Amino acid sequence: MGKRKTTPLKDYAPDGHHCSLELKTSKLGMVSFFLDLKQEDLDEIVKRFSATHYREGDEIYYQGEPAHYLRVVVEGAVKLFRYTDEGKDVVLDILNPGSYFGSLKLLGSDVYTESTVAQSDCCILSIGLKDFREILQEYPSVGIAILEMSAEKLRSSQEQIKQLTTQPVEKRIANILLTLSEKFGENKEEGTLIQLPFSRKDLADMVGTTTESASRVMSNFQKEGIIETGRQWVAIKDIKRLRTIIEY
């Protein structure tokens, strides 16, 4: 049954020098709000962004800080979360390459309402809001596209609310595993490895439960052969069964 000795997760970007201009351009082109642009326009836009590299666990910004930038994930994963006065964390989203975050407050000043950390090593592009505003004025299609993405985010947030209020913990976890595997899954011999380090605590904070409850559910899933899991990693072995759990 193949006892593992090391985490199956890729240990990428140890030297932090993979964010070539080409990679940046191609990733920025992926972001759907730049989807409609011609290559030359895109090249022009990329120049206005600056790239920063973060190591796993680095904070990108804190809840409460003044907000001046819009950011885009080029590589890696970013965790977006709020913490409460009582010290609990609530994970709002885990972003994959191509997603934007930060502020969209183009007029007046703004303050971040969530904190963000690099969930894995990652490369982030950022642009000042003034500059972004200029881009919006130059390329109206960008505005329309970002408006749609923003509406989409709202919808998925509403879906989360629905789940929190109507679904038991087991279903919520099954759901998150499915979502994460769609965002970060890599097909391996035996099932889909979620290419993203995340602990039971992270998982619990994503679905609004405790580490212990998350752990129990994951243990059951593993016993049933639905997943295979270790410290900070999960592979899905039986997606069908996971879907069944969600639906009934």
Next chain:
Amino acid sequence: MGKRKTTPLKDYAPDGHHCSLELKTSKLGMVSFFLDLKQEDLDEIVKRFSATHYREGDEIYYQGEPAHYLRVVVEGAVKLFRYTDEGKDVVLDILNPGSYFGSLKLLGSDVYTESTVAQSDCCILSIGLKDFREILQEYPSVGIAILEMSAEKLRSSQEQIKQLTTQPVEKRIANILLTLSEKFGENKEEGTLIQLPFSRKDLADMVGTTTESASRVMSNFQKEGIIETGRQWVAIKDIKRLRTIIEY
């Protein structure tokens, strides 16, 4: 102690003919995405919207229907909700005059992901997405404003997620009462009357609990003199105490 015999809620617009052009214009000017426009531009834009009047309880659109319109509340209140396969309702928001809803999918087709009903008699302006797109192209400031409103909606939805996962029912209800009183409150001799018909079931669906639990909490609040309440109406008598409950 003044036993009430009738609901204190206003019974407005019984004949449905109060949506004058002036009212429409002034309300549309209130919507912050038209805030920057000159009066003449606004007049031009208003013409492209058409007004519809709904009676309390009327459905405006259903979850799953193809979505072709963007709408704005001119008068009254609109309940935005999702229902689940198991027959539960989740209230996502209660909109007051000046709020927009419907679709923002300007390219391609879209399907409503929530249902909406008139929570009170109300007047709604709607515009086809094509027309709206033209407005966006003509008046770029509208796009920027709506982008910000959309970001704001996302944030309040995230706040709701935080509350659902970290706060007990009593605090969540206290919170909603405060929000509703800000949106629909009218100052009366004794406290703030929430000018909006809503039942214990509505309340429960807003905070993700059951009618019974909502009822118990409301009974306590009334016993403590924090609120006064009857069928489908609530008045807040001691906002300070409500705030205390939320905070500790």
Next chain:
DNA sequence: GCACTAACTTGATCTATATCATTTTAGTGC
């Protein structure tokens, strides 16, 4: 290979809230 530690698991309670079952009452319409 071996020791070390944070991550994870497991078990035993406890508790907030759901659920089920009635009873009570506010507000309407006659």
Next chain:
DNA sequence: GCACTAAAATGATATAGATCAAGTTAGTGC
């Protein structure tokens, strides 16, 4: 004023999941 009804309140019980308290182990670094 009185009867009627849907809404709300209340009580008794059940339960999912939180909390508290020890263990276990996966994966790392030597």
